[in-house]
Amino acid sequence: MKKPPIIWLTTLLLSLTFLGALVLVPWRGFTHGFDGIEWLAFVIFTYASGLSITAGYHRLWSHKSYKAQPVIRFLYALGGALALQNSALHWCSDHRVHHKHVDNNEKDPYSAKRGFWYSHIGWMLREYHASTYSDYNNVRDLQNDRIVMWQHKHYLALVIVMNIGLPALLGWLNGDILSMLLMAGLLRLVVVHHCTFFINSLAHIWGKQPYTDKNSARDSGFLALLTYGEGYHNFHHVFENDYRNGTKWWHYDPTKWLIKLMSLLHLTSDLRKVPQQRIEIARLKMQLSRAQDQVTQLPNCDEIIKKFQADYELMKNKLLEYYQAQKRVLEAKRKQLAVQNLQQHVQLLRKQFVEQQRHWTDLTAAYALKGAG
Known part of the structure; x- marks a missing residue:
């Protein structure tokens, strides 16, 4: 040519x-x-x-x-x-x-x-x-x-x-x-x-x-x-x-x-910012995709992938609950309402999400080792 x-x-x-x-x-x-x-x-x-x-x-x-x-x-x-x-x-x-x-x-x-x-x-x-x-x-x-x-x-x-x-x-x-x-x-x-x-x-x-990983950008x-x-x-x-x-x-x-x-x-x-929950969900989705790819060679991969998907959905829901609660706190502050109970709820949701994320990390790491072996 x-x-x-x-x-x-x-x-x-x-x-x-x-x-x-x-x-x-x-x-x-x-x-x-x-x-x-x-x-x-x-x-x-x-x-x-x-x-x-x-x-x-x-x-x-x-x-x-x-x-x-x-x-x-x-x-x-x-x-x-x-x-x-x-x-x-x-x-x-x-x-x-x-x-x-x-x-x-x-x-x-x-x-x-x-x-x-x-x-x-x-x-x-x-x-x-x-x-x-x-x-x-x-x-x-x-x-x-x-x-x-x-x-x-x-x-x-x-x-x-x-x-x-x-x-x-x-x-x-x-x-x-x-x-x-x-x-x-x-x-x-x-x-x-x-x-x-x-x-x-x-x-x-x-x-x-x-x-x-849908494009080459890094x-x-x-x-x-x-x-x-x-x-x-x-x-x-x-x-x-x-x-x-x-x-x-x-x-x-x-x-x-x-x-x-x-x-x-x-x-x-008019500085444009993507909502943080969208960023975190994109990251979680990528983690799910990688975790699923790592176990495709295991004999019970279909069951493992379903477990990954269930844990991913649970973690995503916890994340959305956390950010929605944060939004309610901000709205209450703007209206000059009491926010102490709301803030405690936000802290609880944050703790639950972190625990779920730790469980997700341990789970995917364990199966990744099995897939590599």
Whole structure:
């Protein structure tokens, strides 16, 4: 089968910037050195461009997981041009296709089923999906956003201003244009490129699948460190409209923290969160599926699977009772009613659920050992 034509502009851009960062930055560092201002600019520009992709292109515009004031959307548009990953309109169009057809080699623009290289960078080097460069029917909502369309219309000029003009200006003010161009411009661009590209590649290859195995997306706390919190990708592909990727307080998700902080400053609003019981049920369902798979080789597997199913239903019901009781406590507080008895009931239900969960864990672990043996 004949390969699609090479997209030379993209291929040269990604190749030359990578080689430049690999050669020119160490050369400048050894022969001249970089000062604190240049390193600070590198860090600030790295987060500004990366978060514009994750908080702006991804969670705001692609998934509409929250709303943002025009000034924030404008900053995202500039940061997106700084990240040099195409206009928001085009990026979001590709991404929505990805979610709709995830892992479909013919339709998913960066299907991980075609390997790490393809999903990381290869999909951009040839005209595999040329039609997406003109078909924006799946982002008609974004075509009503003046800032998105302004950025799309002036994208090339914005790229030049943000990636060359702005670092050069800062370098002139700091007394060293070349060093600033190499740090805040070139090295920063390559780092952001490959860290965000990991979301399409490694986040579909490496990690755990606590919520679903129906697609290749995976959760990895380590990968979240490299991708501005996007490493909790298995969660995201199940609950794509949640403004969070990392749901626990200890999950590293600076994108989530930024969105939440801006909501406290009234710069963002309508932050969408999946009810916790839906998240827990998805996790339990995945545990049930894995437990059933582990005992299929045992002679009495049908009876064991029925027992798993019964225990799963009991645990799910306990979980729903607990969250419904929590909801009643919150409603009572809003109405300024006495909640002591309700809170005691919630604690009792929580204790019952934890005990049932412990029993479930012991049960599935015991049968998993038998299945493995």
